[in-house]
Amino acid sequence: MKDVAHAIEDAERAGFDLALIDESLRLTHEERARQHDQALALVLEFDRIRSERNAKLESSSAATL
Amino acid sequence: MQSLSHLLQRLSDSGVDFVVIGGFAGVLHGSALVTRDLDICAVLSLENVERLRETLKDLHPSHRMTPQPLSFLHVPKPGENVRNLYLKTDWGIIDIISTVTGLGDFERVKSQAESFQIAGRTCRLISIEDLIQAKEALGRDKDLLAARELKAIAAKRSK
Numbered sequence: 001m002k003d004v005a006h007a008i009e010d011a012e013r014a015g016f017d018l019a020l021i022d023e024s025l026r027l028t029h030e031e032r033a034r035q036h037d038q039a040l041a042l043v044l045e046f047d048r049i050r051s052e053r054n055a056k057l058e059s060s061s062a063a064t065l
Numbered sequence: 066m067q068s069l070s071h072l073l074q075r076l077s078d079s080g081v082d083f084v085v086i087g088g089f090a091g092v093l094h095g096s097a098l099v100t101r102d103l104d105i106c107a108v109l110s111l112e113n114v115e116r117l118r119e120t121l122k123d124l125h126p127s128h129r130m131t132p133q134p135l136s137f138l139h140v141p142k143p144g145e146n147v148r149n150l151y152l153k154t155d156w157g158i159i160d161i162i163s164t165v166t167g168l169g170d171f172e173r174v175k176s177q178a179e180s181f182q183i184a185g186r187t188c189r190l191i192s193i194e195d196l197i198q199a200k201e202a203l204g205r206d207k208d209l210l211a212a213r214e215l216k217a218i219a220a221k222r223s224k
Contacts, residue, residue: 011217029181033070
């Protein structure tokens, strides 16, 4: 039990949201995989927006020079 | 479309015996961390490489670690041995490795693996204890952090 409590406290100290883990553990493997797909899609969309914005900034600063 | 779960289903239909490892295995165990690739451990026999080629052929698979983009449909040549494959496809990145750091080969990983269902298919998943061991053996900051979360998941599951 001491090890169990230590592992949980350690993860909390590392900044993990234990409520998110509890929520995930209530799901099936398939539901976890689907939920992850949605989160990854969002991350990739942010990547796309960031790289578009960077390209615009680069082209406008090149035009200014 | 990017979907690691669809990629996993596709691989499951390939006839290649594999175990899901890495960050996506963490997700399947309950991790809240997001990973960008699907890692699997498999025997990369000549036969399995051809099965993978056939399975992934319409997803434009290419090698992602080579200086020039090379199609997996042409490289490696038939009969040429490979130890690992690092591929990108239309559905996402897939890394196929034959040995897991800190654990050993496919048979070793499979011996402790558990089964799970996805879209009516049965797949193998590295045990959480093995995944923790592998992450700690890799020793990078991100792996050590992931191991701390996995230990909490293992602890919560044992309660």
